[in-house]
Each structure stands twice: as structure tokens, then as C-alpha cells.
Amino acid sequence: MSLAYLIYNFLVIIILLLYSPALIYRILTNKEDISSLLERFGLLSKEKINNFRDEQVIWVHAASVGEAGAASPVVAELKQRFPEYKIIFSTMTNTGRDMAKKIIKEADDFIYIPFDFFMIVNKVVKAINPELVLIMETELWPNLIRYSKKQGAKVMLVSGRISDSSFKQYKYLGSLLKDMFSKIDILSMQSEKDMNRIIELGADKGKVCNNGNTKFDQEYGKVNSEVKEAIYQEFKLDSKQPIIVAGSTHDNEEEQLIPLYKELKTKFGDLILLLVPRYIERVEEIESLYKQEGINTIRRSRIKERDSARESVILVDTIGELAKLYGIADLVFVGGSLIERGGHNILEPAALGKLVFFGPHMFNFKDSTKLLLENRVGIQVSNVAELIEQMEYYLSNPDILEEQSRQAIEMINDNQGASWRNVELASRLLARRKELSK
Known part of the structure; x- marks a missing residue:
């Protein structure tokens, strides 16, 4: 040796x-x-x-x-x-x-x-x-x-x-x-x-x-209309409600997303936010954080108890459901990017035809970031204020959002x-x- x-x-x-x-x-x-x-x-x-x-x-x-x-x-x-x-x-x-x-x-x-x-x-x-x-x-x-x-x-x-x-x-x-x-x-x-x-x-x-990248070939799950309908029913959601899914979030990101939720909620009253932390053991901490801000939350594991009139923030404390939840999203934010973590997999939501939002810190996924930006199916923001502005724009322009969805699927297919x-x-x-x- x-x-x-x-x-x-x-x-x-x-x-x-x-x-x-x-x-x-x-x-x-x-x-x-x-x-x-x-x-x-x-x-x-x-x-x-x-x-x-x-x-x-x-x-x-x-x-x-x-x-x-x-x-x-x-x-x-x-x-x-x-x-x-x-x-x-x-x-x-x-x-x-x-x-x-x-x-x-x-x-x-x-x-x-x-x-x-x-x-x-x-x-x-x-x-x-x-x-x-x-x-x-x-x-x-x-x-x-x-x-x-x-x-x-x-x-x-x-x-x-x-x-x-x-x-x-x-x-x-x-x-x-x-x-x-x-x-x-x-x-x-x-x-x-x-x-x-x-x-x-x-x-x-x-x-x-x-x-x-083999991630382009990954089977992210076909979230068809039947799967979506099952999720809507289980989570007590209406398909017409605007839904934001924030996936793989980290410490200090959920806190930064509070003003985003509050501001967009005032403009889109039936808005739903699904928070999917990278580490599910942090759910209790996030729950407490949002409670301090006067925001009612419900854990995914207790979704049967959800009062749809009170709880519009759902904390996902289960593993392996992120892809199908991306499937019901109108807008997707991928975490690890508002903090210096380096980001997470942004191809997953893109493969499901979603316009993907992420912060400035994507240094672990530079090629994926470049690809999404070049194909105009990714929105990179420098802070939460920009994220609010961009998300409000796309929620207000569903036709443009639908076109971005088609482009995202085309991009994935071209790179498999x-x-x-x-x-x-x-x-x-x-x-x-x-x-x-x-």
C-alpha cells in the first residue's frame, strides 16, 4: 500500500x-x-x-x-x-x-x-x-x-x-x-x-x-389527469386554485418564502403553498416558524384533518412524493438556491412540464441551469422580492405559462x-x- x-x-x-x-x-x-x-x-x-x-x-x-x-x-x-x-x-x-x-x-x-x-x-x-x-x-x-x-x-x-x-x-x-x-x-x-x-x-x-446527464432519462412519473384528480381529492384542493410547490427547501429558505406567501395570498386569495423540505425532520421547526407569523399549516401526514378554509400551507413530511406534487403545481420553486447550498435537481419539475424558479446559488447544477435558462423554461431570481414579482406575473398570465410548459417538455425530450x-x-x-x- x-x-x-x-x-x-x-x-x-x-x-x-x-x-x-x-x-x-x-x-x-x-x-x-x-x-x-x-x-x-x-x-x-x-x-x-x-x-x-x-x-x-x-x-x-x-x-x-x-x-x-x-x-x-x-x-x-x-x-x-x-x-x-x-x-x-x-x-x-x-x-x-x-x-x-x-x-x-x-x-x-x-x-x-x-x-x-x-x-x-x-x-x-x-x-x-x-x-x-x-x-x-x-x-x-x-x-x-x-x-x-x-x-x-x-x-x-x-x-x-x-x-x-x-x-x-x-x-x-x-x-x-x-x-x-x-x-x-x-x-x-x-x-x-x-x-x-x-x-x-x-x-x-x-x-x-x-x-x-442520466437525469433526463429518469422516470419522474406520469402525472396524468387521474393522478392529479386523486391528489386534489386527498389534499382537499380545487384544480382551479393556484398552487405553488417549493421543493427541497433548506433552513432559512422557508423563512424567506413567508413574505412570498403573504403577498401572493393577498392577490390570489385561494393560493395554496406546498412546502417540501429537503430534510423532513425539520417539519416541526418550519411549523413553529409559520405559526409565529400567524400562518396556519397542516402536515401532509395529517392531510385528512385539513380544514381547507383555514390551512393553505401544506408541509410535506413524507418521502418520495415530490415529483407527483410538482405535477399539480402551477409554479415550482426549487430550494437550496436562495442560500449558498448550490441548488437541487431542476430537471425533475421541467420534465413534468413546469416553469422552474430558483435563486442565485445554483453552482452545483450549472449546466442544468444554463440549459433551462437558454430554453426559457427556468427563471433565476436574485432574491425573494424578484421571486414574488416573477411569480405574480406568471400567475396573472396563464397563457404564457402554458407555452412555457410545452417548451419544458420539448427540452427534456431533446436531451434524453x-x-x-x-x-x-x-x-x-x-x-x-x-x-x-x-
């Missing part, structure tokens, strides 16, 4: 020791179950191990909710192309796993990715023995890649993305980063910019390609196909591996 890996593994141990109290607290407070913790330490259940023993395996890894969504069309394409393979899907977060289980029906099993310490990772890789490891977007874990290659697997980065912050951080990895890149067989990036960045970081130009292209490359890797093993 090189000095770079020795230093890296030493740092991983330090981080684990520092993180241990938090892990213990999560278990004691039932925020994490013991089985998930065991998986993170490489202790897979016998049932999971037996499920993959003596099988051909493809391992797909995605960090959390967004990456799981991007992986879903890739996994579907893989299963269709290689039905004889078993697919194991790993995530880092609990919400990512919950989402993956809901939308990725083609996966044969789900695990938490092990902590990236060499002894832990080596044990898991040997137990799973994958022929191919597909890593989504930016999940570059040195030991996972190293020991997958050591076990004989082909490794591919799919829909790779290098954000501004990642670009700066990766530079500190030095020789470790270059060694990691050398062990990845294909680095398939989302855009030309991502491709140039990873080459600048030290990736072999011959292994790097631009195949687009990344999943097929990535799986085509993956199939070549599998074929090459079989040739070498003869």
Missing part, C-alpha cells in the same frame, strides 16, 4: 472515531437501526451474502436521493440488457435508500455503502464479488475503487459531475486522486465542462467521455439517451472482462 493510501486510511480511522458518538446517538434515538450500522462496517447479513454467492453481479452506487434518481434509468437499462446479472444497489444515506427502494424495482438487493476503510471495503467487495461497479456522479471512494479492481471488477463513473467545491477539494488529494483515476476504466461525464475538469485533475483523456449510452459502454467493459478471463 502506497504512502498516500496509508495516510488516507489513517484519516478515515480518525474520522470514524470522531463520528462514533454520533452513530451511537442515532442508534439510541432510533434514527438508525443496528443492521444499517453493521452494513456500514462491512458486516452484511448471511441472507444478503447468499443472495449473491456464485452469481454474476453488477454493483451500482449512488449517494443519496438525487443520485438514486439519476441511477434509476441506468439500472432499468442494465436489467433489460443483462437479465442474467444480479444488481446490488448501495447508498450512503437513509433517505437515499428509501427512495431507491421506491423507484428502482430492478435492483435485486440494497445495502449501505461500507465506510471507506481498506479492511472494511475489502471484506464487502470479496463477499459481493462484482464483475462491474458503476459509480454515480461524484461518489469517488479510493478504497472502494482500489479493492474492486483488485478483485477483478471493471469500474465506471456514470454521469460524472465535478462541482466547483469538489474541483477545489479533489486537488488536495494529489497522487491519491491520480492513482484512483488510473483504476477507473471509463469516466463518463455529464457535460464537456465536467469532462475538461476531470482531465485537468489528472484523469487519462483516453478514458474520459461526455455522454450527458444518456442512460442508453452509458449502459452501452458498460456492456463493452463486461465483454472485455469476459475476454480477459478466458
Whole structure:
């Protein structure tokens, strides 16, 4: 093991020791179950191990909710192309796993990715023995890649993305980063910019390609008239009411949206605001915040109790419903953008034919932002005052809003196909591996 890996593994141990109290607290407070913790330490259940023993395996890894969504069309394409393979899907977060289980029906099993310490990772890789490891977007874990290659697997980065912050951080990895890149067989990036960045970081130009963003292929759910009607009835809404959905919001954003709700409510009396926080455990905090402002709210989990005459702000405290709620929206705001968080997936509402509003901080989704703005299906504002002004304009001009909806769907259709292209490359890797093993 090189000095770079020795230093890296030493740092991983330090981080684990520092993180241990938090892990213990999560278990004691039932925020994490013991089985998930065991998986993170490489202790897979016998049932999971037996499920993959003596099988051909493809391992797909995605960090959390967004990456799981991007992986879903890739996994579907893989299963269709290689039905004889078993697919194991790993995530880092609990919400990512919950989402993956809901939308990725083609996966044969789900695990938490092990902590990236060499002894832990080596044990898991040997137990799973994958022929191919597909890593989504930016999940570059040195030991996972190293020991997958050591076990004989082909490794591919799919829909790779290098954000501004990642670009700066990766530079500190030095020789470790270059060694990691050398062990990845294909680095398939989302855009030309991502491709140039990873080459600048030290990736072999011959292994790097631009195949687009798999999120364009994601099945966001067809929110047809029947689905919409069911939502209207369950949420006690009228289809003629103007509805704003604020998705993936963060701390300080819900507070900023209070004046937006108040001002638009005075002009559109039957306005409905659906707030979908990125982390549902914050719902109680948001509830209290709006109560202090004299705004009545109702949780989605208690929607049967909703008094439609009193409660026009609905706090969504469930996972996996954002896409269908975007489907009933007249206007969509995507959070993480009024604060310096870097934004979230703006393609999801666009794919459902929505004009998408977002703030100035979209540095993690620069290409998607540029695409939506160029196609005039995205509205970027610098502050809430501008957001109020723009939303009022479009609520007052439904004909213009309808035209934007058509343009959004056209834009998505024109950019699909990344999943097929990535799986085509993956199939070549599998074929090459079989040739070498003869």
C-alpha cells in the first residue's frame, strides 16, 4: 500500500472515531437501526451474502436521493440488457435508500455503502464479488475503487459531475486522486465542462467521455389527469386554485418564502403553498416558524384533518412524493438556491412540464441551469422580492405559462439517451472482462 493510501486510511480511522458518538446517538434515538450500522462496517447479513454467492453481479452506487434518481434509468437499462446479472444497489444515506427502494424495482438487493476503510471495503467487495461497479456522479471512494479492481471488477463513473467545491477539494488529494483515476476504466461525464475538469485533475483523456446527464432519462412519473384528480381529492384542493410547490427547501429558505406567501395570498386569495423540505425532520421547526407569523399549516401526514378554509400551507413530511406534487403545481420553486447550498435537481419539475424558479446559488447544477435558462423554461431570481414579482406575473398570465410548459417538455425530450449510452459502454467493459478471463 502506497504512502498516500496509508495516510488516507489513517484519516478515515480518525474520522470514524470522531463520528462514533454520533452513530451511537442515532442508534439510541432510533434514527438508525443496528443492521444499517453493521452494513456500514462491512458486516452484511448471511441472507444478503447468499443472495449473491456464485452469481454474476453488477454493483451500482449512488449517494443519496438525487443520485438514486439519476441511477434509476441506468439500472432499468442494465436489467433489460443483462437479465442474467444480479444488481446490488448501495447508498450512503437513509433517505437515499428509501427512495431507491421506491423507484428502482430492478435492483435485486440494497445495502449501505461500507465506510471507506481498506479492511472494511475489502471484506464487502470479496463477499459481493462484482464483475462491474458503476459509480454515480461524484461518489469517488479510493478504497472502494482500489479493492474492486483488485478483485477483478471493471469500474465506471456514470454521469460524472465535478462541482466547483469538489474541483477545489479533489486537488488536495494529489497522487491519491491520480492513482484512483488510473483504476477507473471509463469516466463518463455529464457535460464537456465536467469532462475538461476531470482531465485537468489528472484523469487519462483516453478514458474520459461526455455522454450527458442520466437525469433526463429518469422516470419522474406520469402525472396524468387521474393522478392529479386523486391528489386534489386527498389534499382537499380545487384544480382551479393556484398552487405553488417549493421543493427541497433548506433552513432559512422557508423563512424567506413567508413574505412570498403573504403577498401572493393577498392577490390570489385561494393560493395554496406546498412546502417540501429537503430534510423532513425539520417539519416541526418550519411549523413553529409559520405559526409565529400567524400562518396556519397542516402536515401532509395529517392531510385528512385539513380544514381547507383555514390551512393553505401544506408541509410535506413524507418521502418520495415530490415529483407527483410538482405535477399539480402551477409554479415550482426549487430550494437550496436562495442560500449558498448550490441548488437541487431542476430537471425533475421541467420534465413534468413546469416553469422552474430558483435563486442565485445554483453552482452545483450549472449546466442544468444554463440549459433551462437558454430554453426559457427556468427563471433565476436574485432574491425573494424578484421571486414574488416573477411569480405574480406568471400567475396573472396563464397563457404564457402554458407555452412555457410545452417548451419544458420539448427540452427534456431533446436531451434524453444518456442512460442508453452509458449502459452501452458498460456492456463493452463486461465483454472485455469476459475476454480477459478466458
